Every structure is written in C-alpha cells, then in structure tokens.
Amino acid sequence: MVRVVWAKQEDKKQLYLVDNECEFILPAKRYLEHLAALERSPHTLENYCRHLCLYFTFLEQIHRDWQQVTPDDLVRFVQWLRDPQRQAGVPSIHRPSPLSERSVNTIVTAVSSFYRYHIQRGETLRNPVLYEQISNRFSGFKSFLVVIL
Numbered sequence: 001m002v003r004v005v006w007a008k009q010e011d012k013k014q015l016y017l018v019d020n021e022c023e024f025i026l027p028a029k030r031y032l033e034h035l036a037a038l039e040r041s042p043h044t045l046e047n048y049c050r051h052l053c054l055y056f057t058f059l060e061q062i063h064r065d066w067q068q069v070t071p072d073d074l075v076r077f078v079q080w081l082r083d084p085q086r087q088a089g090v091p092s093i094h095r096p097s098p099l100s101e102r103s104v105n106t107i108v109t110a111v112s113s114f115y116r117y118h119i120q121r122g123e124t125l126r127n128p129v130l131y132e133q134i135s136n137r138f139s140g141f142k143s144f145l146v147v148i149l
Contacts, residue, residue, distance in 0.1 A: 001019075001020055001057075001060070002017055002018070002019060002025065002053055002056040002057045002060055003017070003018050003053070004016070004017060004049055004050060004053045005017075005018050005022075012036075014032065014033075014036060014045065015032070015045065015046055015049040015050075016028070016029050016032060016049065017029070017049065017052060017053055017056055025056060027066060027114075027118060028049075028052050028056065028114070030117075030121075031048075031052075031114050031117050031118070032045065032048065032049055032052075034117055035048060047106075047110070048110050048113075048114075051106070051107045051110035051111070052110060052111070052114060054081065054107060055077065055107070055110075055111050055114075057086075058076075058077050058080050058081075058086075061080075062076065067123070067125050069128040070128055071128050071129075073128060074108070074111070074128045074129060077108075077111075078104060078108065081099055081104050081107060082099065082104065108129060111129060112127060112129035115127040115128065115129065
C-alpha cells in the first residue's frame with residue numbers, strides 16, 4: 001500500500017511517498033525534492049505528491065514497475081482514475097467519477113512531469129504520456145496531450 005507521509009528535513013516538512021515497508025519510493029522522492037529545490041509552492045508540492053500517490057497505487061495494483069509503463073497502461077490509469085472504486089482489473093458499471101476531467105488531466109500532467117524529470121536525468125526509459133505536436137498560430141507548434149479512450 002502506497003501512502004503519503006510527512007517527513008522533516010532541514011527544519012522543513014515535506015510530503016513523500018512510502019511503500020508497504022515504510023521505505024521511501026525513491027524515484028518519487030528524488031522528483032519531489034527537485035520540485036522543492038525549484039521553490040514550488042507547498043500547495044503545488046502537496047498536489048504533485050498526492051497525484052503520484054494515486055499513480056503508484058495504480059502501478060501496485062497492476063503489478064507494474066514504473067520504468068516499464070506503456071501508453072496502454074496509462075490509458076488504463078485514466079480509466080482507473082475515472083472509476084470511483086479504483087480497482088484495477090475490475091470493470092465498473094459506469095458510475096460517475098468523483099474526479100472531474102480537469103482533475104484527471106492534472107494528475108496525468110504530474111505523471112508526465114515525473115517521467116520528463118527522470119528522462120532528463122539520464123534514465124533510459126520512455127515517457128508513457130504521448131504528446132502530439134499541433135500548430136499554434138502564436139508559437140508555431142505546441143505539445144498536446146493525446147488521450148485515447
């Protein structure tokens with residue numbers, strides 16, 4: 001079970017993710033510390049941590065390592081977010097999701113940012129969040145999140 005916990009470091013409290021053995025989930029810890037070093041607001045840091053908690057909970061349910069995630073897994077993650085029961089592999093009967101589409105998109109954006117951070121640090125993995133280049137009359141081209149459902 002993935003959990004969000006407060007930890008004190010250098011007179012500052014920060015949220016982190018821990019696993020079943022109460023060990024830090026190191027990739028998430030490194031990413032959250034990177035965000036803190038950029039002096040992101042405490043509210044932003046808390047949101048990113050909670051979004052990653054949802055993501056790592058999903059990965060735990062489907063028994064997938066974060067470095068092996070595919071775009072298809074991400075589609076399943078979005079479906080999982082939309083399911084109020086949040087049980088991977090258990091089909092829902094179209095109940096309304098407690099999350100708005102905006103919230104789901106924000107969570108997916110946090111996951112994408114997590115992967116971009118690790119790729120920029122030299123990890124040999126691919127970002128499972130697919131983007132398409134679309135024309136923008138003001139800036140030439142702009143990334144557009146591709147959601148296939």
